Amino acid sequence: MISHLLCVLLLLVFYVLQTTIFSQTKLLSGTADIILLFLAAWSLQEQIKNSWFCIIAAGLLVSSISAMPYFAPLISYLGVVLISKALQRRIWRTPLLAMFLVVLLGTFFQHGVYVLVLQITRAPITWRESLDHVILPSALLNLIFALPAYAIVKDLAGRISPLEVEV
């Protein structure tokens, strides 16, 4: 329960930071998505058993203010967490490497979904232009911010539910 409350609180904080600061910090046309970074780091924490509530909350929150079709952010965040869970089982000894991989793959998945949805809604967007101007710069920015985001989330998750050590 506490972890859910903390998750919602952090989501609101990251949402405000995203819309006010990070959406205006551009590299070409790409921007960092710190909500995605938060979800990736949150779902990689061993002590967080159930992160689905957080994903749905994030998806609904972003859908409510974004001009994207409402299901697109939800799908993209679900994909990010699925990637995170899949990698967590394989690279559990090196969480930082897992974080970087989740962020990289998650960014590509998220933007792939966005481009696909926009093309379906007849926006004049091409894959080549999207890759050059948005996806690759966004991936780079996300990788830059991945480490501090992971450190913050790991610290907070450790405070609310410390890992049990077997003696």
Next chain:
Amino acid sequence: MKFLNSKNIQTIVIFVIISGVLFLALSGYLTPVFNLSVNPLISLQSWLSVRYISIRDLLTTPRDMTVLREQNAILESQLTQLQTQLIVMEERLGEAQVCFALLDFGRTNPQYNYIAATVIGREISPFLQYIIIDRGTNHGVFYGMPVVTQQGLVGQVDAVIAGAARVKLITDSTSVVNIRLKSAGIEAQLVGSLTGDVSLDMIPLDVFVEPGDVVLTSGLGGNFPSNLFVGQVLSIQRRENALFQTASVQPIVDFESINAVLVVSDFEFVDITSLIPERGQ
């Protein structure tokens, strides 16, 4: 001869000696003698005075340093407060300048009523060009209202809630604005792009367009009022076998640094999307 006794003679001699010494002193004959006797005294006085001042300084300086440090700390604190006040005043001045500029725009375009709004956020997805403003239905903002700044056209209200609204910028890739080229006197379409650049489309081939031509809204389509300043033509692209020529446009509004906007509240938006035939029909 009782007057010339030994006592009186002694008094007279002393008087004569004193008178002589005074006479010699006043006439300046005794100056070298005085110098010889006074100079050692002055030297001694100077030596003693210097030592006294040094010792006094040695004893009193720490107290002065403490006082000076306290005064310095107070002055630094006052300086910090003044600098903070200066920053606040500069921010207020900037806001006031924006407000004055918007007010000027309202005065020069009195045919419409305006609602001033502050930009409080931007679209999360980098594929879309939207801003979020702090005025909603509670303040009289509704779907479809045009949004401008003192410089020119910004976009259109795309979604609205009680206390905020989302504005689609003219730089968005799905945005289409019907415009009029002032010099050429023709109408065309201004379209946005993924990168935030805007360009003109549907310019007939037989029309001569020059860089620097002013781009104004035409009012066609019922989306925007007419004669709102949009930008200037940067360059023209004419391709062989193309039905129309295109042109790059430099928007007059700096979309990266919009802080405040005006919503045109009494413009009647006409939604003609249902009248536009779908593809394949």
